[in-house]
Amino acid sequence: MSVLVYVESPKGHIKKTGNEVVSxxxxxxxxxxxxxxxxxxxxADDAASCGLYxxxxxxxxxxxxxxxxxxxxxxxxxxEVAQKEGADHIILSNTANxxxxxxxxxxxxxxxDVTGANALPETSSGFIVSKSVFSGKAVVKYSIExxxxxxxxxxxxxxxxxxxSPAPVETVDMPLKATKLxxxxxxxxxxxxxxxxxxxxxxxGRGMKGPENWGIVEELATVLGATTSCSRPVAxxxxxxxxxxxGQTGVAIRPNLYIAIGISGAIQHLAGVNNSKVMVAINKDPxxxxxxxxxxGVVGDLFEVVPRLTEAIRRLKHS
Amino acid sequence: MNILVCISKTPDTTSRIxxxxxxxxxxxxxxxxxMNPYDEWYAxxxxxELVEQNGGNVTxxxxxxxxxxxxxxxxxxxxxxxxxxxxxxxxxxxxTAANIAGHARSKNYDLIMLGKETIDYNGSETGxxxxxxxxxxxxxxxxxxxxxxxxxxxxxxxxxxxxxCQVEGPFVLSAAKGMxxxxxxxxxxxxxxxxxxxxxxxxxxxxxxxxxxxYVLPPAKSGVKLISPDNMDELVRLLHEEAxxx
Ligand SMILES: Cc1cc2nc3c(=O)[nH]c(=O)nc-3n(C[C@H](O)[C@H](O)[C@H](O)COP(=O)(O)OP(=O)(O)OC[C@H]3O[C@@H](n4cnc5c(N)ncnc54)[C@H](O)[C@@H]3O)c2cc1C
Numbered sequence: 001m002s003v004l005v006y007v008e009s010p011k012g013h014i015k016k017t018g019n020e021v022v023s024x025x026x027x028x029x030x031x032x033x034x035x036x037x038x039x040x041x042x043x044a045d046d047a048a049s050c051g052l053y054x055x056x057x058x059x060x061x062x063x064x065x066x067x068x069x070x071x072x073x074x075x076x077x078x079x080e081v082a083q084k085e086g087a088d089h090i091i092l093s094n095t096a097n098x099x100x101x102x103x104x105x106x107x108x109x110x111x112x113d114v115t116g117a118n119a120l121p122e123t124s125s126g127f128i129v130s131k132s133v134f135s136g137k138a139v140v141k142y143s144i145e146x147x148x149x150x151x152x153x154x155x156x157x158x159x160x161x162x163x164x165s166p167a168p169v170e171t172v173d174m175p176l177k178a179t180k181l182x183x184x185x186x187x188x189x190x191x192x193x194x195x196x197x198x199x200x201x202x203x204x205g206r207g208m209k210g211p212e213n214w215g216i217v218e219e220l221a222t223v224l225g226a227t228t229s230c231s232r233p234v235a236x237x238x239x240x241x242x243x244x245x246x247g248q249t250g251v252a253i254r255p256n257l258y259i260a261i262g263i264s265g266a267i268q269h270l271a272g273v274n275n276s277k278v279m280v281a282i283n284k285d286p287x288x289x290x291x292x293x294x295x296x297g298v299v300g301d302l303f304e305v306v307p308r309l310t311e312a313i314r315r316l317k318h319s
Numbered sequence: 320m321n322i323l324v325c326i327s328k329t330p331d332t333t334s335r336i337x338x339x340x341x342x343x344x345x346x347x348x349x350x351x352x353x354m355n356p357y358d359e360w361y362a363x364x365x366x367x368e369l370v371e372q373n374g375g376n377v378t379x380x381x382x383x384x385x386x387x388x389x390x391x392x393x394x395x396x397x398x399x400x401x402x403x404x405x406x407x408x409x410x411x412x413x414x415t416a417a418n419i420a421g422h423a424r425s426k427n428y429d430l431i432m433l434g435k436e437t438i439d440y441n442g443s444e445t446g447x448x449x450x451x452x453x454x455x456x457x458x459x460x461x462x463x464x465x466x467x468x469x470x471x472x473x474x475x476x477x478x479x480x481x482x483x484c485q486v487e488g489p490f491v492l493s494a495a496k497g498m499x500x501x502x503x504x505x506x507x508x509x510x511x512x513x514x515x516x517x518x519x520x521x522x523x524x525x526x527x528x529x530x531x532x533x534y535v536l537p538p539a540k541s542g543v544k545l546i547s548p549d550n551m552d553e554l555v556r557l558l559h560e561e562a563x564x565x
Contacts, residue, residue, distance in 0.1 A: 072454075095478055097477070111528070135441070142531055145528055188480030224565065242496075257564040295543065296562075
């Protein structure tokens with residue numbers, strides 16, 4: 001019995017979501033009285049750092065290969081490692097790749113699975129994993145009834161804390177199985193925290209009037225160190241890139257702070273953001289539905305309020 | 320091309336959510352059910368477009384009770400050629416996937432498509448499971464698909480961008496926004512749907528691997544705290560000292 005955590009290393013780096021799943025896996029391992037093993041596939045610059053977040057050992061497969069993602073070949077590799085290690089709890093990030101792996105691994109390992117867990121499992125009697133469902137309108141507690149369990153963990157479920165020491169790294173050569181799928185191109189924006197793992201998000205909607213006005217939103221985001229997002233009509237009109245679209249049809253996020261600027265707060269929008277810890281709405285319409293969901297609200301013209309907010313944050317940062 | 324499109328039934332987004340049997344079951348009473356929008360708008364419509372261009376057949380499949388025939392008929396009205404319903408109310412994604420894979424195993428579909436997730440349980444796992452059961456490639460969150468002979472080019476959403484991949488031969492695809500545009504069924508489609516074949520098959524797998532034990536409503540919000548638009552220092556103070564998020 002042990003916990004195996006698959007840690008993604010996009011572009012060769014372990015990110016916060018990676019540290020977070022290791023923390024999750026090691027806390028689960030502690031509650032089960034067992035060990036947590038981290039698995040990396042392909043280039044990763046600091047494999048041993050998984051130990052800081054609680055892994056007792058790191059298995060680094062094919063450390064010098066690019067290891068292009070393919071759910072089929074990655075599932076085969078992760079399952080092989082799980083079986084070798086006798087791992088019966090497999091933990092992944094609830095990312096695009098993590099989700100594609102979770103269902104496959106469940107089948108491969110005859111396991112029950114939950115995608116998008118929002119808390120550590122309850123293990124005192126049975127094995128209960130909770131997740132947010134119905135677009136954030138409820139939480140369901142699932143009981144996984146199989147001996148082997150696979151769980152993908154929603155971003156920002158817990159704060160990774162580096163308290164341990166670097167773990168021993170075992171490098172292994174396990175060539176990925178050839179498949180019928182080839183990645184030919186990848187286009188990602190550089191230098192910003194991707195939305196699903198962002199802790200601070202500044203989002204704007206149709207109240208902005210046009211793409212030429214986004215300067216004030218970007219300035220606020222820069223001063224805060226936040227990631228920008230937008231409502232669906234904004235992405236649909238091509239004012240902002242499609243990957244910034246949050247909501248039911250876009251990305252679902254769970255930041256600590258979500259600032260909604262000129263967004264009315266339609267139910268389909270809230271569906272993707274109402275798991276945020278704290279929400280601020282800035283809207284000139286006091287009847288805007290967002291004020292029913294928000295923790296803090298400012299009724300006013302965003303073109304005046306947003307620059308003032310940016311200045312106030314600057315003052316805080318300088319104090 | 321022969322394409323299998325998996326369609327699921329979900330409560331309409333604006334439905335009020337409630338539970339019964341000591342909060343261990345979702346309460347479907349009084350809820351309007353719809354075809355899962357991602358299955359309908361993106362997977363089904365793109366499949367129909369591909370068959371319109373290249374010839375072939377679109378089969379819609381649903382794992383569910385007879386009450387689901389209404390959404391299956393809608394898929395036929397939008398343009399699927401025929402349909403299959405596997406007669407069991409599936410308790411988890413595994414039961415759904417195993418029955419779809421069971422059906423598809425002997426049929427040699429060129430492509431199996433479904434939406435990126437359902438809007439109720441947001442599991443995003445059925446497609447991955449079907450792919451593993453049939454030992455096929457799986458491309459999730461696909462926002463564009465071009466097919467040329469035996470080769471498909473797929474654009475897939477990833478964190479902060481997209482990835483483009485090429486797949487040879489049959490595979491499973493989960494569709495996201497961008498893949499196609501919603502089609503409203505017309506009168507002719509609705510009439511034709513009534514006579515298109517809908518086969519009912521017996522479920523080959525019944526036992527779930529996970530069970531919903533308890534539903535909980537999220538804690539009610541304490542209500543919004545309004546801050547004067549002239550006092551952004553106060554908002555920043557609250558975010559810093561009270562909410563502790565900056
Ligand atoms: C099936 C379905 C799925 C959907 N999925 C999504 C989704 O994933 N994400 C999403 O966002 N939407 C989604 N929508 C659309 C959603 O219903 C709303 O139409 C959309 O969210 C509205 O975007 P908005 O708030 O930017 O625009 P609007 O609703 O037009 O709101 C603009 C707001 O800006 C305010 N405003 C205007 N000028 C100013 C000013 N000067 N200062 C301050 N405030 C100002 C207005 O008072 C208003 O509240 C979906 C809809 C459907 C039917």
